[in-house]
Amino acid sequence: MTTAHTSPALRAALAAKHGSLRSSVLRELRERFVRGMFILCTVFSIGTTLAIIATLAWETTHFFALPEVTLADFLLGTTWSPLLGAEKHFGIWPLVCGTFLVAGVGALFALPVGLIAAVYLSEYAPKRIRATVKPVLEVLAGVPTVVYGFFALTAITPALQWMCTLVFGVPIFPGYNATGAGLAVGIMILPIVCSLSEDALQSVPRSLREGGYALGGNRFDVSVRIVVPAALSGIMASFFLAITRAVGETMIVALAAGGLAHLTLNPANETQTMTAYMVQIFLGDAPAFGVENLSSYAVAAVLFVITLGLTVAGNILLKLFQEEYE
Amino acid sequence: MSGTLRNQAVRTLQNRAFLALCLVCTSLSVLLVAVLLVTIVTQGSARLFNQAAVDAVFSHGELGHIPELIRWSVLTNFASRRPDDAGLCAPLLGSVWVCLTCMVFALPLGVGTAVYLEEFATRTRFSRFVELNVRNLAGVPSIVYGIIGLTAFSRMFGLFGNPDGTPIQIGDPDSALSLRLPFGPSVLAGGLTLMLVVLPIIIIASQEALRAVPKSLRQASEALGATRWQTTRLVTIPAAVSSILTGAILALSRAIGEAAPLLVLGIPVFIANTPSGPMSNFTVLPFQIFNWASRPQVAFQELAATAIIVLLAVLLTLNALVIYLRHRLHHAL
Numbered sequence: 001m002t003t004a005h006t007s008p009a010l011r012a013a014l015a016a017k018h019g020s021l022r023s024s025v026l027r028e029l030r031e032r033f034v035r036g037m038f039i040l041c042t043v044f045s046i047g048t049t050l051a052i053i054a055t056l057a058w059e060t061t062h063f064f065a066l067p068e069v070t071l072a073d074f075l076l077g078t079t080w081s082p083l084l085g086a087e088k089h090f091g092i093w094p095l096v097c098g099t100f101l102v103a104g105v106g107a108l109f110a111l112p113v114g115l116i117a118a119v120y121l122s123e124y125a126p127k128r129i130r131a132t133v134k135p136v137l138e139v140l141a142g143v144p145t146v147v148y149g150f151f152a153l154t155a156i157t158p159a160l161q162w163m164c165t166l167v168f169g170v171p172i173f174p175g176y177n178a179t180g181a182g183l184a185v186g187i188m189i190l191p192i193v194c195s196l197s198e199d200a201l202q203s204v205p206r207s208l209r210e211g212g213y214a215l216g217g218n219r220f221d222v223s224v225r226i227v228v229p230a231a232l233s234g235i236m237a238s239f240f241l242a243i244t245r246a247v248g249e250t251m252i253v254a255l256a257a258g259g260l261a262h263l264t265l266n267p268a269n270e271t272q273t274m275t276a277y278m279v280q281i282f283l284g285d286a287p288a289f290g291v292e293n294l295s296s297y298a299v300a301a302v303l304f305v306i307t308l309g310l311t312v313a314g315n316i317l318l319k320l321f322q323e324e325y326e
Numbered sequence: 327m328s329g330t331l332r333n334q335a336v337r338t339l340q341n342r343a344f345l346a347l348c349l350v351c352t353s354l355s356v357l358l359v360a361v362l363l364v365t366i367v368t369q370g371s372a373r374l375f376n377q378a379a380v381d382a383v384f385s386h387g388e389l390g391h392i393p394e395l396i397r398w399s400v401l402t403n404f405a406s407r408r409p410d411d412a413g414l415c416a417p418l419l420g421s422v423w424v425c426l427t428c429m430v431f432a433l434p435l436g437v438g439t440a441v442y443l444e445e446f447a448t449r450t451r452f453s454r455f456v457e458l459n460v461r462n463l464a465g466v467p468s469i470v471y472g473i474i475g476l477t478a479f480s481r482m483f484g485l486f487g488n489p490d491g492t493p494i495q496i497g498d499p500d501s502a503l504s505l506r507l508p509f510g511p512s513v514l515a516g517g518l519t520l521m522l523v524v525l526p527i528i529i530i531a532s533q534e535a536l537r538a539v540p541k542s543l544r545q546a547s548e549a550l551g552a553t554r555w556q557t558t559r560l561v562t563i564p565a566a567v568s569s570i571l572t573g574a575i576l577a578l579s580r581a582i583g584e585a586a587p588l589l590v591l592g593i594p595v596f597i598a599n600t601p602s603g604p605m606s607n608f609t610v611l612p613f614q615i616f617n618w619a620s621r622p623q624v625a626f627q628e629l630a631a632t633a634i635i636v637l638l639a640v641l642l643t644l645n646a647l648v649i650y651l652r653h654r655l656h657h658a659l
Binding site: 027030031034035037038039040041042044045046048049051052055056059112113114116117119120121124125133135136137138139140142143144145146147148149150151153154155187190194218219220221224241244247248249250251254255275278279282283296297300303304307308310311312315 | 356455477615
């Protein structure tokens with residue numbers, strides 16, 4: 001209580017009497033120590049990136065040093081058969097193709113639906129609906145992906161088969177297929193697209209909308225012709241983030257897409273993605289330093305380059321199309 | 327004149343059609359959540375709840391049967407080849423151990439990095455590079471982190487180990503505090519791997535939390551003669567603590583749901599003991615779900631659904647905690 005009422009000047013004078021020199025040196029030391037600790041933390045985050053790049057590069061060179069693998073075959077080959085047959089082939093294209101097939105099905109579903117839902121929530125919906133749907137989306141974004149994989153396997157694929165039997169008389173879709181997995185991936189990225197696009201639409205200043213209405217536009221004109229273009233950078237960023245997540249998604253495709261790598265763009269086929277191949281290798285008893293094990297590092301390196309490329313491209317687009325409003 | 331009238335009609339129609347499309351898309355999203363939940367609950371509830379007790383409580387009002395509503399054996403048994411005996415004991419405790427280990431490492435590192443970037447660093451090329459780097463790390467697929475975890479923590483680049491290939495043992499192997507090099511598929515290796523996954527989330531959330539603290543608070547503190555660290559410790563962090571905690575809980579729920587990076591470490595499919603220390607073997611809930619869901623038998627699919635209900639219940643509890651914290655934050659500032 002007494003210190004609280006002491007005047008600051010008096011306290012400073014008291015401090016000057018009682019060894020303030022030592023305390024200021026100590027304080028300086030402590031300040032430097034703390035700063036150093038924080039720099040160490042920061043360096044760790046850069047170290048993680050370096051560790052990723054170094055590990056993948058190192059093991060990938062080991063992979064290409066093996067006699068049965070060549071870089072040309074890996075980059076240009078159209079057969080991926082590391083586990084079957086007398087002659088092993090390591091051509092990455094079937095896996096890349098499977099990855100983009102599944103991600104494409106997901107994006108085809110989630111990007112338009114997510115964006116339109118975002119436009120509705122931001123421009124049309126009454127406050128009450130927005131206040132209910134937004135938290136639901138956030139909860140949905142936190143659902144573990146293995147749950148969506150289970151959903152694809154036990155609900156989406158059977159539903160697809162049932163519908164095709166109803167229409168065409170044959171189920172068409174096998175138990176594991178790219179469409180079932182792709183739709184589950186779409187459901188997984190839907191909340192990302194919707195939530196982030198909605199944020200982007202909300203950050204468009206009110207004056208732009210009012211200008212649109214003043215010129216005689218109706219709600220459709222204002223939201224689709226003015227607000228969406230104005231928020232385009234944020235919307236594109238949400239799209240890129242969602243596609244990156246879809247490309248790197250593992251548990252859904254491991255459960256529902258099957259395990260057969262072949263070069264196909266038919267979404268009714270069984271397919272294998274890069275991530276699902278890694279799961280197959282690490283779940284099996286592949287020896288720690290065999291060719292199969294090393295091949296997963298090469299696949300991981302390709303996956304890392306693709307996702308990093310998508311992230312960087314998204315950031316560049318965000319900067320390029322960003323509109324500044326006062 | 328007639329032209330603009332028709333034009334007006336077309337535009338009104340356009341507006342109505344778009345609104346209809348909007349409603350379809352939004353209700354489709356909400357409907358999907360409902361179908362997802364119904365699918366899981368219908369498949370999983372039979373093994374989680376005790377039908378006789380449910381009838382007794384809800385039809386006859388016998389409240390004494392409330393503790394028997396849940397078939398506790400599902401939570402306390404170990405995994406089994408017979409679906410009726412199988413339970414979630416090992417994955418539940420494994421998830422707790424691994425996620426706690428993860429947070430013990432990730433929270434100080436993540437918050438430390440954020441504090442450095444926001445409070446100490448000047449806007450140099452270095453700090454901008456670090457920020458870009460963190461944002462790029464957030465986009466790396468979790469299975470790639472799994473491969474790094476396998477190489478760096480589980481195998482330790484092949485640098486350690488006895489000549490015969492067995493790991494080096496430090497301390498009594500039966501004690502909880504012993505250490506083994508390399509770590510192998512242990513709780514410590516799993517926690518460190520998950521730390522890599524959630525670190526960008528914690529850093530970005532903490533940065534935003536610190537950025538939201540008004541400049542005037544810091545200026546007032548520094549005007550009183552406080553050093554940068556004193557200001558951070560006594561003023562900035564206390565003001566940002568609920569937002570930082572919110573970010574940490576979101577990171578924790580991400581860690582609880584991750585199966586891919588741990589699967590890469592080679593954690594066991596079947597395990598009949600719970601972890602007793604950082605070097606114990608473990609399995610986690612999402613991996614157990616993956617394992618059960620990938621089996622053809624219907625009984626195991628039902629078990630997977632039961633495990634999903636338990637997992638979602640844990641995550642919903644954490645989400646409720648986030649909402650509570652946000653509410654408190656609202657009052658504080």
